[in-house]
Amino acid sequence: MGMALFFALSGFLITTFLLNNASVVDFLIRRFFRIVPLAWVCMAILLVMADASFHTYIANFLFYANLPPIRLTEVGGHLWSLCVEVQFYTAVALLFWMLGARGLKLLPILCVAATVYRLATGTEITIVTFGRIDEILSGATLALIHADRFGDAAKRALQRLNPYALVLLLAISSHPDTGFMNYLRPYFAAILLGVSLQRTEFRLDALLRSRVLAYIAAVSYALYVIHPLLLHSWLGEGGQIIKYLKRPLLIAFLFLLAHASTFYFEQRCIEFGRRLSRRIRGRRHAQVVV
Numbered sequence: 001m002g003m004a005l006f007f008a009l010s011g012f013l014i015t016t017f018l019l020n021n022a023s024v025v026d027f028l029i030r031r032f033f034r035i036v037p038l039a040w041v042c043m044a045i046l047l048v049m050a051d052a053s054f055h056t057y058i059a060n061f062l063f064y065a066n067l068p069p070i071r072l073t074e075v076g077g078h079l080w081s082l083c084v085e086v087q088f089y090t091a092v093a094l095l096f097w098m099l100g101a102r103g104l105k106l107l108p109i110l111c112v113a114a115t116v117y118r119l120a121t122g123t124e125i126t127i128v129t130f131g132r133i134d135e136i137l138s139g140a141t142l143a144l145i146h147a148d149r150f151g152d153a154a155k156r157a158l159q160r161l162n163p164y165a166l167v168l169l170l171a172i173s174s175h176p177d178t179g180f181m182n183y184l185r186p187y188f189a190a191i192l193l194g195v196s197l198q199r200t201e202f203r204l205d206a207l208l209r210s211r212v213l214a215y216i217a218a219v220s221y222a223l224y225v226i227h228p229l230l231l232h233s234w235l236g237e238g239g240q241i242i243k244y245l246k247r248p249l250l251i252a253f254l255f256l257l258a259h260a261s262t263f264y265f266e267q268r269c270i271e272f273g274r275r276l277s278r279r280i281r282g283r284r285h286a287q288v289v290v
């Protein structure tokens with residue numbers, strides 16, 4: 001359920017960025033310096049821990065380790081989601097470069113096609129991109145609706161939906177025992193996000209805007225990437241009782257590392273990427289003027 005929301009939100013944000021920014025180069029540079037530096041640092045550590053093969057190193061560093069034959073390691077298994085993300089970034093950037101903003105209107109069609117593929121293959125849940133990409137594409141479709149690319153009828157429809165019912169439907173469609181409902185999970189996630197954007201009286205809105213959640217959102221990428229490394233360290237060792245006694249220390253150390261990573265490493269990488277993007281745009285503008 002969490003991953004469905006994450007992927008739908010990611011698809012929404014990425015597509016919205018492209019709709020408001022015509023530069024594919026700017027998009028790729030910003031995504032690279034936001035995602036890759038911390039991912040590569042953690043990969044370097046966990047691949048050494050796993051005594052990985054050369055092919056495993058390549059598959060992880062180039063973000064296709066979640067594709068058959070899967071080359072994720074035990075400690076780095078969670079990085080399958082980054083593989084899906086980076087593959088989507090690459091594909092949507094290529095689509096945008098070839099067809100421009102009008103090419104983004106193909107994303108809803110691709111979303112439905114991905115769900116049809118899941119139905120045809122009986123894939124209710126997977127980490128392989130072909131069977132998971134509709135969760136991102138559903139968010140991309142929401143971005144097009146939110147930007148009025150299909151008129152405002154869909155936005156008006158979102159205003160009439162009950163967000164609490166959608167939370168329940170998303171939870172049901174995320175449970176492994178609900179069978180067919182799992183195929184609808186991407187759409188419930190995207191619709192729930194759409195309703196939260198349209199209905200500001202939603203009671204969770206104040207919580208979602210709180211400083212605590214804003215901070216967690218800021219460090220969330222680092223939390224996600226780093227946490228398995230700590231779970232496989234001394235902080236995650238021991239019997240069941242010992243593990244839970246250590247858990248507060250693990251969480252505290254995790255947030256400390258995530259804070260340091262976010263504001264002293266990732267932020268600098270992001271700023272460097274922004275400066276590089278501005279420099280490239282400046283050179284292109286100078287060439288056009290000349």
